[in-house]
Amino acid sequence: MGTARRAAEAGLNTIWVVFLVDYLARLAAADRRAHWLVTHLDELAAVVLPMFRTLQVLRLVTLPRVLGRSIGQGFRDRVAMYTGVxxxxxxxxxxxxxLAVERDADGATIRSFPDALWWSG
Known part of the structure; x- marks a missing residue:
């Protein structure tokens, strides 16, 4: 395994650990843990299933609520748009x-853009 690949895997694993710690900390801080767990299943999926990890970015949509109610709807709309894009x-x-890495590699299973898009999701 090449150095770049090991570094990429280490980075992805580090990000996953950060997501996991964040999720567990917010679960521990919840007053009603069972209710919090049921109402945050999307975040559980993002931690447990690799294909849903990009959903963590969508948490930025809730940022204006954290910053305060005085922020206008226009700002929230822009944050949502930028987050989605x-x-x-x-x-x-x-x-x-x-796709660039896997297309011509021996034994690679990702040979088309749709396969690569499924993997990246």
């Missing part, structure tokens, strides 16, 4: 990158 761009670029 950024997520799609990251998925697309990730798919292109994995």
């Amino acid at each position: 950024s997520t799609l761009l990251l998925l697309y670029l990730g798919a292109l990158a994995i």
Whole structure:
């Protein structure tokens, strides 16, 4: 395994650990843990299932609520739009990158852009 691949895997694993710690900390801080767990199944999926990890970016949509109620709807709309576009761009670029690496590799299972897009999701 090449150095770049090991570094990429280490980075992905580090990000996953950060998501896991964040999820567990918020679960522990919840007053009604069972209710919190049921109402945050999307975040559980993002931690447990690799294909849903990009959903963590969507948490930025809730940022204005954290900052305060005085922020206007226009700002929330822009954050939502930028978040959505950024997520799609990251998925697309990730798919292109994995396709470039895997397309001609011996024993690779990712040979087409749709396969790479599924992997990047």
